[in-house]
Amino acid sequence: MKRNSTRHEPHDGFVGLSRRQFLGGMGAALTLAVSLKSGIANAASLASEAAADAFAPNAFIRIDEAGKVTVVSSYLEMGQGTFTGLATLAAEELDVPMRDVSVVGSPADLRYANPILEAVFGRPVQGTGGSTAMAGAWNQMREAAATARQMLVNAAARRWQVEPASLSVTDGVVVHEASGQRIAYRDLLADAAELPVPENVQLKSPDDFRLIGAEQGTPRVDVPAKTNGSAIFTQDKKLPGMLVAVIAHPPKLWGKVQSVDSSQAEAIPGVVAVVEVPGDDKIQGGVAVLAHNTWVARQGRGALKITWDDSQALTVGSEAILSAFRDLAEQPGIVAEARGTLLDDAPEGGTVIEAVYEQPYLAHSAMEPMNCLVDLQGDRCDIYNGEQWHTGDQSAAAEILGFETEQVSIHQLYAGGSFGRRANARSDYVREAVTLARTARDQGIEAPIKLVWMREDDMRATQYRPLTVQKSRMVLDDAGKLLSWHWRIVGQSFMEMPEGAVDDSLVEGAKEMDYDVPNLRVEQHNPTTFPVPVVWLRSVGHTHTAFVGETQIDEAARATGQDPYQFRRSMLGNNPRALAVLDLVAEKSNWDTPLPEGENGERRHRGMALRTSFGTVVAHVAEVTLHTDGSYVVDRVVTAIDCGVAINPDVIRAQMEGGFGFGLSFLRQGIVFEAGSVVQSNFNDYPVMRMNATPQFDVHIVPSSNAPSGVGEPGVPPAAPAVANALAAMTGHAYHSLPLGGSVATS
Template sequence: MPDTTIHNLSRRRFVQGAAAGLTLGFSLPAALAAGAPKAIAASAGAASAGATFEPNAFVRIGSDDTVTVISKHLEMGQGTYTGLATILADELDADWATVRVEGAPADAKRYNNLLWGPAQGTGGSTAMANSWEQMRKAGATARAMLVAAAARQWQVPAEQIQVRQGVVSHPASGRKARFGQLAQAAAAEAVPANVRLKDPKDFTLIGKVAPRKDTAEKVNGKARFTQDVHLPGMLVAVVAHPPRFGATVKSFDASRAKAVKGVVDVVQIPQGVAVLARDTWSAKKGRDALSVTWDESAAFKLGSEEILARYRELAKKPGAVARSEGQVEPALAQAAKVLTAEFDFPYLAHAAMEPMNCVVQFDGQQCEVWNGEQMHTGDQYALAALFGIPPEKVVIHMLYAGGSFGRRASKSADYVLEAAQIVKATGGRAPVKMVWLREDDMRAAYYRPLNHHRLEAALDAQGRLVAWRHRLVGQSIMKGSAMEPAMVKNGIDATSVEGASSLPYAIPNLQVELHTPEDIPVPVLWWRSVGSTHTAYSTEVFLDQVAKAAGKDPVALRLELLAAHPRHAGVLKLAADKAGWGQPLAPGQDGARRGRGVAVHESFRSYVAQVVEVTVAKDGSLKVDRVVCAVDCGVAINPDNVRSQVEGGIGFALSAALYGEITLKEGRVEQGNFDQYPILRINEMPKVETYIVPSAEAPTGMGEPPVPPLAPALANAIAAATGKWLTRLPLRTGELAA
């Protein structure tokens, strides 16, 4: 095993040194599918070296009382490590101070995502949902074995033994032992086939506020990210990518690049030309000096506006039907009033704090990877195919990731394969750290698809909503990937229409249609909350337009249409009540106009309603004053983390609503860094109030659901203040001048 000691440099070294003084897509073989693991790996029960107790794949207890929780899911800032540790530690009755977390290796037989089948990975806000019972059983199993060991040693009935905060005790005799003292004996006990889980009323950590497990390491500089990995002899690679999608390398001249001090080699790979150097800066300088001639004969050369023009024409025609109820066409024809609206949504970059990067080493027989790993099984199989080795010979070390928002969950293992291609092109003579600079991350990446929506609604003579037709036009995320057979049915990509095809409102005549252009090669991928990023906006903004036309209060209309959906209605009522819906806002100063807007949406089985308050100045400048958010995510494992996800999701969504836009001009991405792709500044962040619906339902996701309602609630607030509906994102606030 190579030396993977972290050599922290510059800012990281400063943080560590000063900490004490600071006061501030893939295919799985049938054999693997047939061997899908049980919820708890039963192969454990034996102790490793010394007095370590490892009863299953998810927990290890050492003689020093340390409880190590093994996380099969990536920690990329969303609180996964804390959430999973909370579930297990509560059933174990561990002392939270002794609990630590480490990332699991790539091993779908032990660490598969139970909602995905025999595949390991993080995404779709599934981490807590698929691990809830699994981690509870893992903790309860370890607890039962510790109790059994104590009962055997003390010769007392197991029923008389208590466990609290990492201490096993027998009150009647006064005997006590810490977990570490019982570890070796517990390892000799049989793994129970069944364990009793706690009654929720007995939870001591779940539902409470427990400090996050990743905070201290991220503050003191000990957290391990890909940039912290330095292997002996390692080279750093920066890649010159084609300026247009579909272009390839025609020829290149590496002489000037190789003359740069520190540059070691220049190699061509399928993705472009890689410059390898002793450090990142030298690799970048070498790439800047590189001369590449691109073959653009098959390159895509349309711009964003040209794509949108095509989409708008498609939306005038019927598409593939994703949902159909009643008779929409006759209802529209016979309506007393018909409303129509069109919405445009741009390509969006993921723009995570940490651009794509990966360390790969191949010795001819085994491949090792270090990165913020999100799609373990897909990447493992892709690398195995590239190097011609069995998947189990691909070892993945999961480190922290500085954000993802869907980008690291690559359906094609693109950036991981790019790093491996460089290793292969150099004959595997050295480990390679591939680093994407911010410009690479924006111009050579994958994007949230550009979309166009056309909606029609019919009102009868009494102002009742009797028909709704929704046509969407946009690229398919799933088409062409190994997930297409499961996710694309009858020409409908479920991720394209989610939120529209699942519209909860009681409308007797409803139809959702989809056009999926196949001649647009811009690479697209899921982006935080996927299809709901655009469907929530169009449906919730259009419903407000319907409410105005019908002369109804927007909240009242929604509640009327949500009679069969109590969880939607529950968060809507809570958010409206806490926001003071129906009460007048304080007037704006100097002619500024104020408004309040609402939206409710379900995604990833979590229900979120938001009320936004805005102030619009005479010149059209906008200030988002307040966001009130109500969530129903089942059991809130860690309420503080739920609030953090709400606040982060609102900031993320607001940034996209105000600024987010990737544009193409003659096939080239125009944005390269945050000067051209601005993000929300801290002084623009509104006051956020979060209210969690008490629930006994199994937990659902919170990483993505806070995102969809923000933009439509904001647009509805702007319309309430100004009477103007903004139907294109990002919001063109220049249209709001009085």
């Protein structure tokens, strides 16, 4: 047997796109007027780099001399399959096979602004979030690829002196049927680069799609490198002379370093330096130990003797925050949505359902703890990062360094998960890494520095899904019709908000709910009393509103003797898309046929939940077994989804499976503060779903010709409520607060 280690070329999928190359590609071609800032590129380098990509008609498509296509992704690949979706769109319009397409991450640059986030924020930003990538790329990437194809076809037409319309393309070869002439793209690149860029290119008719929606021929572009260890994440990125930094954060949030004795740390062989990183209102900061080896840096951190100044630190715990929020939940808040007139009391024979719901802070806890590599050299800063908030992080780095944004280049690497964590409006860990690099430079340390958080740092200095207290009150008539719904949500805003303004994200899914409720009032309190940093977590406000809304609907159905499916149906008359998804999941799960009894006194039941989020409708039905000791397991999940055109059905299925698994963990986990410190530290006390809790999945995609919406987040919101509804149907208890834990009272 061959025993030699096989070394794959590191596949970071991103190496190829320095700013020079980006501009170089432009230089070879045609389209955009590019302003060249001095010191960034010069004519000689442009010319030489241009040769690598013989044809680059726009910012998104490059074709090299071998005919291989490179798609430039303005979005982060963090597992959600965006690179593959983009490759599918490009390959479709270019008429090339997927195997000829690779994807690289773009640099941070406003020319790669996210068109949907731009509409949301009212200014251009490049970032990945809100399940926007496929929706934003649907026209943009197809047009970019169709433009490239048209130029190549035009080049062939000119060569053969025939009409472009008389030509077809198969697998990257232009064919003139009448004469039998054929020519590959790779032989047309130079000609095409000389041609004008056509306007208003024709996109394919859906009837002609061969890759979009296909079950075969569209494998994920990143999978091979992710099965042999060659995929490069920030954790793996190395530069010559690089130092690794492990940082001691304040044990109480927002504490500051008063003094540090680093003598023992510096005595450890291999420790290169100790650097104090000043905290501010955006980063925790602390004291970092630098070494060439992560373990040595970590040992060094352990040997630091730090006296902390807690005068500005968070001092309270979750219980105090909950207590304050419970009080607010009883008081009128800012009105986010109001229609009709709320009913105070139930009409004769009617029913009132009222409850207070509490959900904890949650940590994203991606498998790759936060990290960031900063190479600061003179008037340039190169950042290597699983970059999800490209231009925001670039601006933050420039601000810290006193640079123009053009002096900061961001190199996008694969992210080992993120779930929203790496898209941070405070740019927290990037700021910390850049501040560290600046301070180290000022101490005379000339080396690239990679800041690496240990798991405990990631869990304790993280930014959390907001804790919420919600009070919800439903009034139903004697026939079980939901007449009035009053829903008040107390939680910190996801973004800094002007006083009195509504944070739409905090109330999303309540404000624009799926159901037709004649009298509705949604209010919010977004107190700033407690400075716990919060940020969106996969599916944002839906993480906390779906649990409340979807479990209370079941509670109301039980209280009024209605089937939860039929009760939902009765409120979806004006929402045919959601109704179709609900009907499909009911049909495919055999909702109307009870599950067979379990063995040995085990009870089994289905629970359902429905939620439209980010333009995509998802319904899950969970088949749950309740053991006699109160522990429970989800055996099987049936899912229906309408996300518009299904660009890549297998990626959609994978996101539904993974989204359910991510949401299922909400039943078990929570971040708790005590006296300003986070109690949880690692996967031992922050449980996440594992193999032995994994159900079987059966995902059904509604055929649709509507423009696509995202799939990365929408599988999450209905997961936990579907399971809680199944449990409640068996035990008769309604579950109002999370986490539930691994078992429930059985009677």
